[in-house]
Amino acid sequence: xxxxxxxxxxxxxxxxxxxxxIIKVIGAIYKIPLTSLxxxxxxxxxxxxxxxxxxxxxxxxxxxxxxxxxxxxxxxTLGNYRDVRMIFRIALRLFVITGTVGTVLLLLLSYPxxxxxxxxxxxxxxxMPSIIMIAPSIFxxxxxSAYRGYYEGMRNMLPTALSQxxxxxxxxxxxxxxxxxxxxxxxxxxESGGVVFGKSVASLAEAYSVIxxxxxxxxxxxxxxxxxxxxxxxxxxxxxxxxxxTRTQLVNSRKPLDSTAIARSLxxxxxxILLSTLVSNITNFIDAWTVQNRLAYVVANNLDAIKSIxxxxxxxxxxxxxxxxxxxxxxLDTTSDFKNLIPTITMTLGVSAIPVLSGAWxxxxxxxxxxxxxxxxxxxxLLAMPAGxxxxxxxxxxxxxxxxxxxxxxxxxxxxxxxxxxxxxxMLMSVSAPLVNMLQAIGRxxxxxxxxxxxxxxxxxxxxxxxxxxxVNIWGAPLGTFxxxxxxxxxxxxxxxxxxxxxPNIKSVLFKPLLCGGVCGLSAYFSYKLLCAIVPAGNALSxxxxxxxxxxxxxxxxVAVYAFLLLITKSISRDDVLMLPKGEKIAKTLEKYRxxx
Numbered sequence: 001x002x003x004x005x006x007x008x009x010x011x012x013x014x015x016x017x018x019x020x021x022i023i024k025v026i027g028a029i030y031k032i033p034l035t036s037l038x039x040x041x042x043x044x045x046x047x048x049x050x051x052x053x054x055x056x057x058x059x060x061x062x063x064x065x066x067x068x069x070x071x072x073x074x075x076x077t078l079g080n081y082r083d084v085r086m087i088f089r090i091a092l093r094l095f096v097i098t099g100t101v102g103t104v105l106l107l108l109l110s111y112p113x114x115x116x117x118x119x120x121x122x123x124x125x126x127x128m129p130s131i132i133m134i135a136p137s138i139f140x141x142x143x144x145s146a147y148r149g150y151y152e153g154m155r156n157m158l159p160t161a162l163s164q165x166x167x168x169x170x171x172x173x174x175x176x177x178x179x180x181x182x183x184x185x186x187x188x189x190x191e192s193g194g195v196v197f198g199k200s201v202a203s204l205a206e207a208y209s210v211i212x213x214x215x216x217x218x219x220x221x222x223x224x225x226x227x228x229x230x231x232x233x234x235x236x237x238x239x240x241x242x243x244x245x246t247r248t249q250l251v252n253s254r255k256p257l258d259s260t261a262i263a264r265s266l267x268x269x270x271x272x273i274l275l276s277t278l279v280s281n282i283t284n285f286i287d288a289w290t291v292q293n294r295l296a297y298v299v300a301n302n303l304d305a306i307k308s309i310x311x312x313x314x315x316x317x318x319x320x321x322x323x324x325x326x327x328x329x330x331x332l333d334t335t336s337d338f339k340n341l342i343p344t345i346t347m348t349l350g351v352s353a354i355p356v357l358s359g360a361w362x363x364x365x366x367x368x369x370x371x372x373x374x375x376x377x378x379x380x381x382l383l384a385m386p387a388g389x390x391x392x393x394x395x396x397x398x399x400x401x402x403x404x405x406x407x408x409x410x411x412x413x414x415x416x417x418x419x420x421x422x423x424x425x426x427m428l429m430s431v432s433a434p435l436v437n438m439l440q441a442i443g444r445x446x447x448x449x450x451x452x453x454x455x456x457x458x459x460x461x462x463x464x465x466x467x468x469x470x471x472v473n474i475w476g477a478p479l480g481t482f483x484x485x486x487x488x489x490x491x492x493x494x495x496x497x498x499x500x501x502x503x504p505n506i507k508s509v510l511f512k513p514l515l516c517g518g519v520c521g522l523s524a525y526f527s528y529k530l531l532c533a534i535v536p537a538g539n540a541l542s543x544x545x546x547x548x549x550x551x552x553x554x555x556x557x558x559v560a561v562y563a564f565l566l567l568i569t570k571s572i573s574r575d576d577v578l579m580l581p582k583g584e585k586i587a588k589t590l591e592k593y594r595x596x597x
Contacts (some may be wrong), residue, residue: 001164005182005496016348017501019161024341028169031337035181036406037176041323044330048122049130049220050506055108056106057138064091064098065149066354066440067269071262072153073355074362084153090263092146099142100513106135122292124326129217133224140227147234155346155355159237167230169226173584182218186211205318211371216327272445276436276452283456287463291332291477294467296325302470309473310414317410328474331411334399335419339429342387346380346430350437357441370502373438375573378509382571384518386562388426390555393525395420397551414474417525418423419563421478427514428485435492451491512571516562 003517035043068091075083093488143168148160179575188206189196197214202462233373256262299306306324319327355374360368378534385413391398396416403409414490422429436448459480466476 004298005522015157015161016352017345019164020345020348021167021263023168023346026165026172027525030168030172030222032402034176035334035408036403038212038215038219039177039208040317040327040334040408040411041209041319042097042216042330044326044332045127045130045213045216046219047333047336048124048127048288048292049216051122051285052109052131053106053134053138053283055282056102056109057141060509064094064266064270065145065152066093066273066437066445067266068149069153069354070269070358070441071265072150073155073358076154077359077362079249079253080256081245081253083253084245084260085250086256087266088146088150090259091149091266092143093267094263095142095146100141102138102142103135104185106131106138108176110135122289126213128478131211131219132361133217133221135224137224137227138498140224140231143231144227146357147238152351153355157352159234160351162237163230163234166233166335170226170229170335172221172226173222175219178218178221180216182215183211186214197597205320209320209323269312269443269445272449273440276445276449279452279456280451283452283460286456286460287477287480288462290460291467291474291480292325292329294464294476295328295474298468298470298473299328300326304510305470306473312597313410324559326536328414330444330508331414332418333479334403334408334415334473335422338391338395338419339422341427342384343429343433346383347433347437349376349380350434353434354437356439357438361442366500366502369442369500370504373496373500373502374437374509376434377431377475378513378573380434381427381509381513381517382452384427384430384556385513386520388430389517389521390423390524390558391426392420392423392550393521393558394528394554395423397528401543401548401551404545404548415507418478419465419476422481425482426484427517428482428489432433432485432492435489435496439492439496439499442499444495447495447499448488448492451488454491455484455487458487493534508573510573512569516565516569516571518567520558520562524554527557 034046038046068087071087072084075081075087076590110128113121113130114126114128117123122242144163148163151157151159186196186207190201190204194207196207196210199210201210257265267476303321304326310324310328313319313331314324315325317327353372355371357372358436396412399412399416400409403412439445439447460485462480463476466472466479467474471477471522472479525574528550532547535546535550537547540547
């Protein structure tokens with residue numbers, strides 16, 4: 001039996017960050033050509049399916065992965081190795097049940113959510129195929145989470161990272177292949193006689209309107225296949241490699257608690273997290289519903305005004321009046337690829353912190369608690385600040401580089417200002433999940449629940465009011481998102497510091513990253529403006545033109561400026577450097593020139 005090799009918070013985070021970067025690259029390879037293929041309208045169906053899938057997926061496994069990770073970590077720290085084995089077995093049984101219930105529930109809700117004429121319907125029957133295709137992934141995600149929580153509790157993030165990469169590769173290969181096949185088949189049917197998937201169409205625009213829902217469903221089939229592949233990997237790995245607990249450890253461990261007691265412990269930890277997730281995801285559902293319904297209302301009652309506001313994109317994309325709401329919602333969803341990029345990466349810091357912080361909390365080791373909290377927040381800010389300000393400065397050329405010459409090009413002028421706005425409060429979005437994870441690690445999962453209730457209420461109110469205003473319309477959604485994160489982060493930060501009784505170094509974790517990130521963003525903005533005046537404009541409709549070339553060079557300039565500022569302001573600590581490959585050697589070099597904080 002192999003020895004249990006523990007990783008500290010930054011070691012584990014580095015593994016998960018590396019996996020996340022790979023996954024995001026794969027995701028870009030998946031979503032950018034997919035969006036180019038299915039267009040902004042098809043992206044709207046894709047997003048609508050995810051809006052009901054995500055809350056049910058999250059609720060199906062809410063709390064249990066964290067509970068498994070935390071209890072495994074605590075029992076490993078205390079030497080209760082037999083309890084660790086029992087925790088995994090019971091968790092796996094619970095996940096099978098919740099995964100099955102979640103999948104069945106999603107299938108049952110798909111019809112009233114898309115078809116029925118009632119208040120909670122999105123009135124989009126075209127979304128139904130996508131929901132059916134993604135439903136089974138809930139079951140397989142739950143099975144994966146049992147294994148991931150177990151290994152994460154042992155401070156081994158590698159199985160989680162590898163399963164995530166396998167999942168992403170499966171989604172990419174199957175999703176894009178199926179979407180392309182459906183699109184080609186639909187267009188061939190139109191060219192052959194004007195009947196597409198059994199429906200007569202009179203124009204190419206109508207043909208696309210019929211094809212897009214099925215292409216979106218085909219793409220989502222890749223998501224389900226990816227979860228199956230990830231599950232198979234984890235099951236085989238566990239069968240071959242075991243649980244990283246030696247026979248000696250098991251023999252010397254005390255008799256485990258009975259299964260009922262362990263199940264109660266898991267549930268006790270999981271319930272507050274479940275309630276928090278339940279509130280969050282119900283609100284996300286209400287958020288998507290309020291945005292789409294208020295958007296449908298404002299479009300239906302102010303059609304000419306909306307068409308006037310977005311005359312250029314709507315005309316260029318040949319959007320039918322009945323699809324304007326979906327087009328605008330698809331444009332909003334296009335920004336989510338960038339809005340969620342850094343928060344997805346920084347979330348790994350929180351996941352990696354759970355076993356470390358849980359162990360330190362069990363031993364009442366205040367020094368390790370303080371060091372862990374500071375490391376997580378500082379590294380989060382060092383990633384979020386430059387990325388957010390850079391995204392705000394270069395939103396339009398970045399989107400143009402990705403989508404010019406595609407079916408989604410006409411949405412760039414709508415999506416770019418929204419993407420820039422998200423960039424300005426990227427630090428709030430990025431630190432939110434790590435704060436929640438750290439509160440869960442110290443046994444205060446009730447705190448994020450209370451924050452969630454208030455933040456979700458604020459978000460819903462902002463959506464209802466502002467999306468219904470003609471001149472604001474789709475912009476009400478990012479305003480609601482800002483209100484949500486402002487309330488949640490403020491509340492959770494206050495109680496984390498109160499419970500742990502630590503005083504973090506504000507200069508190190510906030511002020512230095514803010515200074516470096518702000519200057520990085522300004523350097524990106526001004527270098528872009530300067531280069532645009534020098535570099536020939538070229539073809540504005542091409543992906544590679546003067547604007548996009550200037551943007552790429554500006555990104556390089558901003559990265560160089562940021563790296564220089566990090567060193568001269570000593571914003572990086574020795575611990576941050578040690579998590580890098582050959583970190584010891586790099587740290588010695590930087591210490592020689594007094595460049596470490």
